[in-house]
Amino acid sequence: MKKQGQPADSRERLLTAATVEFAKNGLLGARVDAIAKLAKINKQLIYYHFGDKQGLYLAVLEHVYADIRIKERALHLADSDPETAMARLVGFSFDYVSQNREFVRLLTNENILKARNARRSKLIRRTRSPLVQLIEETLRRGVKAGVFRKGVDPVQLYISMAGLCFFYIANIHTLSVLFERDMQEQAALRERRGHAIGFVLGFLTNTDAKAASSPRLSRRSQCRSG
Amino acid sequence: MKKQGQPADSRERLLTAATVEFAKNGLLGARVDAIAKLAKINKQLIYYHFGDKQGLYLAVLEHVYADIRIKERALHLADSDPETAMARLVGFSFDYVSQNREFVRLLTNENILKARNARRSKLIRRTRSPLVQLIEETLRRGVKAGVFRKGVDPVQLYISMAGLCFFYIANIHTLSVLFERDMQEQAALRERRGHAIGFVLGFLTNTDAKAASSPRLSRRSQCRSG
Amino acid sequence: MKKQGQPADSRERLLTAATVEFAKNGLLGARVDAIAKLAKINKQLIYYHFGDKQGLYLAVLEHVYADIRIKERALHLADSDPETAMARLVGFSFDYVSQNREFVRLLTNENILKARNARRSKLIRRTRSPLVQLIEETLRRGVKAGVFRKGVDPVQLYISMAGLCFFYIANIHTLSVLFERDMQEQAALRERRGHAIGFVLGFLTNTDAKAASSPRLSRRSQCRSG
Amino acid sequence: MKKQGQPADSRERLLTAATVEFAKNGLLGARVDAIAKLAKINKQLIYYHFGDKQGLYLAVLEHVYADIRIKERALHLADSDPETAMARLVGFSFDYVSQNREFVRLLTNENILKARNARRSKLIRRTRSPLVQLIEETLRRGVKAGVFRKGVDPVQLYISMAGLCFFYIANIHTLSVLFERDMQEQAALRERRGHAIGFVLGFLTNTDAKAASSPRLSRRSQCRSG
DNA sequence: AATGAATGAGAGTTCATTCAT
DNA sequence: TATGAATGAACTCTCATTCAT
Secondary structure (H helix, E strand, O other): OOOOOOOOHHHHHHHHHHHHHHHHHHHHHOOHHHHHHHHOOOHHHHHHHHOOHHHHHHHHHHHHHHHHHHHHHOOOOOOOOHHHHHHHHHHHHHHHHHHOHHHHHHHHHHHHOOOHHHHHOHHHHHOOOOHHHHHHHHHHHHHHOOOEOOOOOHHHHHHHHHHHHHHHHHOHHHHHHHHOOOOOOHHHHHHHHHHHHHHHHHHHEOOOOOOOOOOOOOHHHHOOOO | OOOOOOOOOHHHHHHHHHHHHHHHHHHHHOOHHHHHHHHOOOHHHHHHHHOOHHHHHHHHHHHHHHHHHHHHHOOOOOOOOHHHHHHHHHHHHHHHHHHOHHHHHHHHHHHHOOOHHHHHOHHHHHOOOOHHHHHHHHHHHHHHOOOOOOOOOHHHHHHHHHHHHHHHHHOHHHHHHHHOOOOOOHHHHHHHHHHHHHHHHHHHOOOOOOOOOOOOOOHHHHOOOO | OOOOOOOOHHHHHHHHHHHHHHHHHHHHHOOHHHHHHHHOOOHHHHHHHHOOHHHHHHHHHHHHHHHHHHHHHOOOOOOOOHHHHHHHHHHHHHHHHHHOHHHHHHHHHHHHOOOHHHHHOHHHHHOOOOHHHHHHHHHHHHHHOOOEOOOOOHHHHHHHHHHHHHHHHHOHHHHHHHHOOOOOOHHHHHHHHHHHHHHHHHHHEOOOOOOOOOOOOOHHHHOOOO | OOOOOOOOOHHHHHHHHHHHHHHHHHHHHOOHHHHHHHHOOOHHHHHHHHOOHHHHHHHHHHHHHHHHHHHHHOOOOOOOOHHHHHHHHHHHHHHHHHHOHHHHHHHHHHHHOOOHHHHHOHHHHHOOOOHHHHHHHHHHHHHHOOOOOOOOOHHHHHHHHHHHHHHHHHOHHHHHHHHOOOOOOHHHHHHHHHHHHHHHHHHHOOOOOOOOOOOOOOHHHHOOOO
């Protein structure tokens, strides 16, 4: 358990190795031996430091959550105009997931596990993402300036922005099979990034004065949900 | 004991049980014993019918792909106006993933496996999704009728629509933790469905002579991709 | 069980296939499925015809024993001079094992099983090899003619002749590794055949009048047996 | 329970037990459980130490080869006269196979496997048997002294010597059935040992100016090889 | 005489975890 | 803090054999 103490870089190496292995194979698929070998430490040290496999997994999860929160907090959008600010938000989301594939895999796997571990972690539950607030502020500024449409729910917008970026990266392999194109190549990634940004802005950007997020839509087609 | 019950429907029962188990636990996490017990057949029959665990997994994957393709083909949008048609497309996507969670889990897991199995399957590689074509046609009709913006790439739109729906379902547990709300409840699902449809239509119907899908955007914010 | 009846060539095909498979993999290693597939019959027929795997194995064993006895009986040496007759005996032994590798493997395997099955078979126990008698007669003729040494035990000679030939074929693979030469190639086989014949004749052929089979030998070196 | 008893001699016990089990049942027939039980260790240690069953088999094979090579190197024949030396060589061969039945079974089995493992082992491929050289030297001394015939190939002689001894032991069970006598009893073994020595010496010492190892032999009977 | 489906027993192997030092 | 040896539980898969027809 003893989390602090000496710098003990074996702990660091362990976390790095575990992140890779858990991202690749999930909690269940990951091999304790593989992690130990990758970190070049004795397997038993894992138990010494983290109690058991699940403890290590939780540490990894908390670590990656902490990382993205730090990056998110580093975003300063107040000095940009609303449209640019929103574009940077989407761009950041895309870049983060495309550059941190382990994060994507880890989240994906955690959902397969029904977020059992994330829910258990105080650290994860308490550290709120600053993005929703950023989105909210930017939206307000845009509406005030008359460039964004009104009535958009910031939480739903957050999910949509994430979806536009995350889904592409998370499902990049089946998409590649489906469209017979390697979606990992630079051109494809750039293309997707541009589309995501344009999609969000195209939606938000107002020229008239549309009220709600779902305009001109017959009730019929909207409400046959499951 | 129970030797013959049904001549060959044990194959069917097996597939159903395997779909559930693989969706829940992935290829690696799934237990052959669990599948056998669920299907109420002798474990060894799996090997008789499908060769090995992976063979069964592949059969499940193909089955699930075949199913969604059938449902997609059943969509008849030609007699709806473009906006309604598009709304129905998004609605269908959302409903399918929210009602077929196994499909979502299976795809997710297959991406963790780098689509190794999907790529191997001729059936999956060859059966193209009719959705992209449907989107393309609907887009064209909408542009012609002057209600949709021009220049939208149907493949990117397909991915966006999927992302808006799939991401929510696939990550429903971590989203629930993040927003401290059970995203699986009916109200939340309905809300999300409405937002997704509104998002797509809001984007497409912002038609004030905008040419491309990424309007009025400073180069700077668009191109810092990874 | 039903051994006779219709010609039923599936029984023949079965025996042939089983001979190959048992020779290759032994009783334990042989696969009932493999035999069935090789014989192009339904696996269950094996049980119909032979009761079980062991029954089939026994049938194969009896079959190969019967075959070699037939070939042995076909040898007519009475009209050859003793030396030629003896040479033909050795030649026959070598040729038979080198051309009937399954026989060699089957015997080898049966010895690993401590001849459990051969001992059980009345047919095998009763059908005596005519070779010992042939050797005995030939020896007698040679001694009478003054060309063979006296006092040679025909049973030991039989074993020696067999050993000189059988050992080479049975251990051909490890010998190949040991001497870094493919002992299966024609030249190597011919060489061995010549040596074996020469060895036996060289031993038997008398110019003086040696009495026993172990001449001029210090007691010391002969009797430290285990 | 019994965690540590002996730090690393479990490897030794494992090898001994495995030798017995593999000799008795071959690579395929041997049971990992049986080996573990015999060695009184936990089954999984086998995988820890040797990777898998085949790894253990290979270790056994190498061990057994190493053993006979050591014994062979311990033979000092230079101070014996050629005939005694040769008799000791044959005697050694017989005694070794009759006292090391596992060696015989292991070799036999390895030949059934087409020497796949022996060929793979550098150790086995490289460690040459010193016997051939011993035979060569002894032959030369004997020829020089005028007691041995000329032109005998030492490799063929090696194989013949081995055949005379090894075949008897390897096939002792079917021979017992064939001759209705227990070939394992002391008298039988002694008899065979004597015969083998006498056979080799009888062949070598027939020195009446014969040139090659196959004297006075009609072409006809010699060359109908397969 | 012939077949496809089904089964129970057990094989080799993997793996997280713990012991002793 | 660090390590090599050891372990029990479980998992995938194999295989001879039998059932029902």
